[in-house]
Amino acid sequence: MWMYLGLLSALFLGLHNLCKKHAVQGNEVFPVLLGTILAGFLLILPFFVGSVYFPEYTKTIGFYIDDVSLATHGFIFIKSIIMAASWVLAYQALKHLPITIVTPIRSAGPFFTFIGAIFIYQEKPTYWQWIGFFLIIFSVMLYSRIGKKEGINFKRNKWIFAIIGATFLGASSGLYDKFLIQNLALTPQTLQFWFCFYTILILLVILSVTWFPYAKKRRAFKWRWSIPAVGVLLQTADYFYFKALQDPEALIMLLSAIKRSQIIIAVVIGGLIFKEKNKRKKLVPLAGILIGVALILYTS
Structure with a gap:
């Protein structure tokens, strides 16, 4: 069952990535990010209110938000810091790079998670799973060669380093999620609510320095329907992901x-929507990534 929940999470993440690309094009990254997290927070807020005033009903429908200890709040705050840093780097990179380059690089995230799962949680990979992960990494390297044809130098372009950093932090957060869900026994909605709350506080601090004081930047900001859509799709994807982790x-x-x-949604549909270059050539490493993922999924 948890694998099917993971696939549902992937579906909503793919749609989330498409909306995210639309939201950041020609826009200020930090207010876009705040808008998406705020939209996700407002989606969950009614369940928090229901948990306070109508606890029995909220428990009945399975969306009760538990009271948590101060120490647990600290652990959730750490996750918010990790993901805020990852999102800031990822949004900046997505703003300056084609989605068909960004998404496959982020697909290397499972490799970092794979290593962490071995040493931290003692999960046991098989021979074929090793091959699958190395196939994913090799496919990402092929994307770097295609990226150079689009004027993107993978050694000198700072946005490439930004998306690599975002990928590493995102993988670290994934490992941390297992600790939060399984060791601390947090429910998905409890973790999502407080995570959004603390992330909003972090982003408000950043914006108070980088955006709010500057009228020119505020006027340049463009509100788009895709901003709240990103937040709603992300929270939906995270809910299924956390349910799987339970x-x-x-x-x-x-x-x-x-x-x-x-990446199927992001590369194929995204490439058509945003009219990006070399879509056919990108299908070759895309196939490599998909085969790598298949090896991981169907061999144990």
Whole structure:
């Protein structure tokens, strides 16, 4: 069951990536990010209110938000810091790079999660799973060669380093999620609510320095329908992902890989919508990534 929940998460993540590309084009990154997180927070807020005033009903429908200890709040705040940094780097990179380059680089995230799962959670990979992960990395290297044809130098372009940093932080957060869900026994909605709350506070601090004081930047900001759509789609994807992690048998390394199937939507549909170059050539490393993911999923 947890694998199917992972696939649902991947579906909503793929749609989320398309909306995110639309939201950041020619726009200020930080207010876009704040708008998306705020939209996700407002989606969950009614469940928090219901948990306070109508706890029995909220428990009945399965969306009760638990009271958590101060120490647990600290652990959730750490996740907010990690993901805020990852999103800032990812949004900046997405603003300056084609989605068909950004998404495959982010597909290397399962490799970092894979290594962490081995050393931290002692998850046992198979021979074929090793091959699958190295195939994903090799395919990402092929994308770097295609990217040079679009004027993107993978050694000198700072946005490439930004998306690599975002990928590493995102993978670290994925490993941390297993600790939060399984070790601290947090429900998905509890983790999502407080995570959004603290992330909004972090972003408000950043914006108070980089955006709010500057009238020119505020006027340049363009509100788009895709901004709240990003937040709603992300929270939906995270809910299914966290529900999958609640299963004691769920392997974080496999869940991370399953989520990479979102690249089908991002590369194929995104390439058509945003009219990006070399779409046919990008299908070759895309196939390599998909085969790598398949090896991970179907061999154990």
